[in-house]
Amino acid sequence: xxxxxxxxxxxxxxxxxxxxxxxxxxxxxxxxxxxxxxxxxxxxxxxxxxxxxxxxxxxxxxxxxxxxxxxxxxxxxxxxxxxxxxxxxxxxxxxxxxxxxxxxxxxxxxxxxxxxxxxxxxxxxxxxxxxxxxxxxxxxxxxxxxxxxxxxxxxxxxxxxxxxxxxxxxxxxxxxxxxxxxxxxxxxxxxxxxxxxxxxxxxxx
Amino acid sequence: xxxxxxxxxxxxxxxxxxxxxxxxxxxxxxxxxxxxxxxxxxxxxxxxxxxxxxxxxxxxxxxxxxxxxxxxxxxxxxxxxxxxxxxxxxxxxxxxxxxxxxxxxxxxxxxxxxxxxxxxxxxxxxxxxxxxxxxxxxxxxxxxxxxxxxxxxxxxxxxxxxxxxxxxxxxxxxxxxxxxxxxxxxxxxxxxxxxxxxxxxxxxx
Numbered sequence: 001x002x003x004x005x006x007x008x009x010x011x012x013x014x015x016x017x018x019x020x021x022x023x024x025x026x027x028x029x030x031x032x033x034x035x036x037x038x039x040x041x042x043x044x045x046x047x048x049x050x051x052x053x054x055x056x057x058x059x060x061x062x063x064x065x066x067x068x069x070x071x072x073x074x075x076x077x078x079x080x081x082x083x084x085x086x087x088x089x090x091x092x093x094x095x096x097x098x099x100x101x102x103x104x105x106x107x108x109x110x111x112x113x114x115x116x117x118x119x120x121x122x123x124x125x126x127x128x129x130x131x132x133x134x135x136x137x138x139x140x141x142x143x144x145x146x147x148x149x150x151x152x153x154x155x156x157x158x159x160x161x162x163x164x165x166x167x168x169x170x171x172x173x174x175x176x177x178x179x180x181x182x183x184x185x186x187x188x189x190x191x192x193x194x195x196x197x198x199x200x201x202x203x204x205x
Numbered sequence: 206x207x208x209x210x211x212x213x214x215x216x217x218x219x220x221x222x223x224x225x226x227x228x229x230x231x232x233x234x235x236x237x238x239x240x241x242x243x244x245x246x247x248x249x250x251x252x253x254x255x256x257x258x259x260x261x262x263x264x265x266x267x268x269x270x271x272x273x274x275x276x277x278x279x280x281x282x283x284x285x286x287x288x289x290x291x292x293x294x295x296x297x298x299x300x301x302x303x304x305x306x307x308x309x310x311x312x313x314x315x316x317x318x319x320x321x322x323x324x325x326x327x328x329x330x331x332x333x334x335x336x337x338x339x340x341x342x343x344x345x346x347x348x349x350x351x352x353x354x355x356x357x358x359x360x361x362x363x364x365x366x367x368x369x370x371x372x373x374x375x376x377x378x379x380x381x382x383x384x385x386x387x388x389x390x391x392x393x394x395x396x397x398x399x400x401x402x403x404x405x406x407x408x409x410x
Contacts, residue, residue, distance in 0.1 A: 092399075093392065093396055104368065104369060163309060164309060166372060169370040169371050170371075188392075188393050189397040192398070193397070194297075194309060
């Protein structure tokens with residue numbers, strides 16, 4: 001009986017927290033590829049290994065190397081499902097290792113971005129564009145967006161309740177019924193605010 | 206004549222800017238060592254190569270390797286003059302490479318911090334403590350501190366006028382007549398706010 005009450009209290013607390021705060025997540029470097037590219041690189045489509053916070057999105061079993069003019073990263077995560085266009089998301093710090101200056105752009109907008117070479121066990125793909133530092137953003141359900149009074153595409157400020165607290169100014173809100181509500185930072189940003197797993201943020205005026 | 210006027214205008218603008226803004230600087234990973242350690246590592250004291258923004262501080266000709274349990278950095282900058290106590294300032298990202306979790310601490314406070322091994326051309330030094338991620342801070346002259354109404358040791362908020370603007374919450378002000386007024390960020394922080402050389406910040410309420 002005690003245990004059930006504790007469980008209920010925990011769920012209630014969690015529900016209240018979700019109404020006020022936005023959970024923070026750090027995205028490490030990762031790659032999105034097309035079905036055709038998966039065939040070239042791995043000889044088959046992507047295989048789900050672990051679900052991610054966004055419904056339907058997964059970390060693939062397959063991993064690949066990202067090669068730039070100055071260096072490379074091996075064993076880089078590939079996220080599925082496959083997309084219409086390849087995208088390599090790295091931090092500005094990663095860019096220094098590769099010898100690529102990634103423009104800070106919203107995920108999905110790779111226009112004018114630099115390329116890189118992807119190497120898998122079965123082949124290689126030369127991207128002429130696609131390398132970006134993902135602009136910080138909040139995925140949000142329509143319910144949470146209505147509650148927090150923000151709309152799709154809006155830029156908001158996000159206060160982080162973290163070891164090295166700060167307020168990020170230019171955070172883009174993306175609203176979709178396909179989303180779960182999470183703020184996504186890259187590792188430069190996560191380290192700069194001293195973020196640890198489970199940390200929370202809050203949209204502020 | 207025209208040139209002199211332009212020069213005057215530039216100096217005037219610069220003076221006005223310095224009254225309102227705080228110039229931002231990014232500190233890469235670097236090491237401070239004692240005279241005794243310099244002798245062990247290099248066989249002699251440190252040799253100045255280039256002056257830094259803080260009066261009397263310099264980048265040394267000498268460079269060394271910092272070795273951690275998981276990896277190492279070669280050719281790491283050493284800053285002079287020598288200090289009473291060694292200190293290795295790295296970013297949290299650097300810590301992942303070395304296999305060391307640096308506590309975020311104010312420069313000069315290495316109590317309870319992890320150690321590392323320093324390797325120079327003439328010898329090695331095993332530090333039992335000294336590795337930190339420097340807490341973001343503003344060096345300030347007494348004149349600027351009076352003007353901006355802050356005092357030594359105070360924690361302020363710093364808005365960055367940068368590519369990825371944000372407000373750092375926990376910025377420590379250090380006031381001394383020996384200082385020049387500059388805000389110091391590490392590379393995680395500089396990348397997270399999209400800082401470029403010459404960028405400015407401003408203390409906000």
